[in-house]
Amino acid sequence: MQNDKTKPQDAEVEKELDGVPEEFLDRDDAATAEEETSSLDLALGRLKDDLEAAKQEVLYAKAETQNVRRRMEKDIADARAYAATGFARDILSVADNLARAIESIPQSMREDDAMKGLVAGIEATQREVEKVFAQHGISRIASKGLPLDPNQHQAMMEIPTTEAEPGTVVQEMQSGWMIRDRLLRPAMVGVAKKPD
Known part of the structure; x- marks a missing residue:
């Protein structure tokens, strides 16, 4: 009887091990x-x-x-x-023309009562342009009397003189401008050199 009972169990075990590879069984x-x-x-x-x-x-x-x-x-x-850089570069010519206009006004015209209003209006316009430039971080580059700085100045000519050290800016032909810490336009200058 024992054999009869174990045989069905062995058959079940063999059935379960049917899918297992032979190498694992040994x-x-x-x-x-x-x-x-x-x-x-x-x-x-x-x-x-x-x-x-x-x-x-x-x-x-x-x-x-x-x-x-x-x-x-x-x-x-x-x-x-620096969004205003292109516009500022374009408007610099307006500032230059205002400065030239003020420089070219003769003293007699400044003293003439009929012209005082015109002169005052041009000067007020120049001050307003400079105020707007300052609000947007645009500033003029200092040049005259300073050593030539190739990062801010463009030397246009050498001027023989004994009044300044060679390499010093003695004349400014066109003002230079910065926008914050970037160069907007270099100053065009004349630089001192030793006389021949």
């Missing part, structure tokens, strides 16, 4: 457990490596995103600060 349980542990350790090691690589990729992506954001913020700030 090994003892200790060797199988050891192999399973080592394969689990390998898989765990690979998972740890993959996790570390994913963490690094996330850190790099965050850093790149932060760099792009900073660059964009800087570009936006520059665009705001």
Whole structure:
């Protein structure tokens, strides 16, 4: 009777082991457990490596995103600060013409009662232009009496003189302008040199 009872159980076990490859059936349980542990350790090691690589990729992506954001913020700030550059460069000729007009007014015209209003109006217009320039960070470059600065001055000629050190700006033909910390237009100047 015992044989009859064990046979159905053996048949069930054999049925369950039908899909298992033969090589696994012949090994003892200790060797199988050891192999399973080592394969689990390998898989765990690979998972740890993959996790570390994913963490690094996330850190790099965050850093790149932060760099792009900073660059964009800087570009936006520059665009705001220097948006008027093209317009300012174009309007400089108006400021130059106003300055030439004021310089060319003879003293007799300044003293004439009929012309005082005109002269005062031109001078007020020039002051208003300079005020608007100052509001937008546009400033005149100092030149006369200073050493030639190739970043701000453009030497147009050399003037032989003993009254100034060689390389000193002694004449300004056209004023130079800056917009904040950028050059808008260099000053065109004459520079002192030793007489021959």
